[in-house]
Amino acid sequence: MDGHTRRIPDATVARLPEYLRILVDLVDQRIPTVASERLAELAGVNAAKVRKDLSYLGTYGTRGVGYDVDYLLFQMRQALGVTQDWPVIVVGAGNLGRALANYAGFGERGFPLAGVVDADDTKVGTEVGPVRVRPMSDLKELVAEHRPVIGIIATPGAVAQQVADELVAAGVTAILNFAPALVTVPPSISLRKVDLALELQILSFYQSQREPRRDSA
């Protein structure tokens, strides 16, 4: 029952939230057990990978039967550290920041909006989804109030590093960066990046490999 937990490979970690989502669905459907084969199908990967991934959690399925859905869901939440909500603070109340703040999907999945801050005084005080934009100077207070929080950078690339520094100074230990810029943080801080244009460019690459486009402007 322990889980002599070896270090979980990054590639596995990146898949755990997908399994989590599927398990939530299965619970909703009152499905009591699931085999690696089925889970693999639902996740779009192969069964050996599922079994190996789950084995890192110290999970014990039952041979001949499969995995107990409730218990696996419990373990998955435990492993991901999503047994409680993690509030998020959005920095930047431009289009993207407002969009993210409005996006209810976050709250539903355990990441409620704690606040939105912006350096631009003309934006401060305006409504964004469920909150009002607050000045950057409120950041420290906001973080202290909700800690631990995840900071979301939704500013132009040019100020992303500065914002990251301010988040770290305010006590934020996990950052999701949507700005198209390299951001570096101390090693104790977790950082991930999402760049929407970059994803489109990757699609562009694979697509133009198949069916090269005329290059005439």
Place this chain on the structure above:
Amino acid sequence: MDGHTRRIPDATVARLPEYLRILVDLVDQRIPTVASERLAELAGVNAAKVRKDLSYLGTYGTRGVGYDVDYLLFQMRQALGVTQDWPVIVVGAGNLGRALANYAGFGERGFPLAGVVDADDTKVGTEVGPVRVRPMSDLKELVAEHRPVIGIIATPGAVAQQVADELVAAGVTAILNFAPALVTVPPSISLRKVDLALELQILSFYQSQREPRRDSA
């Protein structure tokens, strides 16, 4: 001048847009040449990786000097197939879809908004950023008009697969899926996925590894 182009590894492809962004910056700053060491620093990777990545493009830098920024930028655009704009069509005019449609960053980086469609009649006709929402039945026409386009799925997860099927039927060959659901498409279609909550959960994992949180509710 040829570039006896070996197949480019996926990991390299995923980094090319980052190099592209950096090169655009360097051109703006009128910097004529760049060494792999410097490029690596700007991209947050190591120099050997940069050199190997660029070598897949059939790029020739100059030993003792570095890479010509203009030429490298040209090659990068060529490789990524972003020498012309790729219009995007957003499916789903909910919070996320409207957010994406409003997000100017796309247009600036070569992905202008061709339209927004939604299955919900009460949303059809409403303004979203620069366009009006059109009904799903206009999808085929919209695609035909702008082809090739990239389809963006910004719907609830439950209808994501159906939307993907409709996009494919309408002639879309590249899809970016923001819905939290597995979507499968024929092998000739390029597909990528961005799941915002999933990114937050990954951060949650790494953070709770460091500083486990009390589990009391």
Place this chain on the structure above:
DNA sequence: GACTGTGAAGTAGTTCACAGCT
């Protein structure tokens, strides 16, 4: 002297294939 391009070595991730439990 400086910097690229790349084989070779090293590391991480995936998949196979099967022993072992229920």
Place this chain on the structure above:
DNA sequence: AGCTGTGAACTACTTCACAGTC
């Protein structure tokens, strides 16, 4: 019989280290 858990084989990616060029 059915399905997990995992060593072993394989594949992909990264990094080293250095010969080659300017």
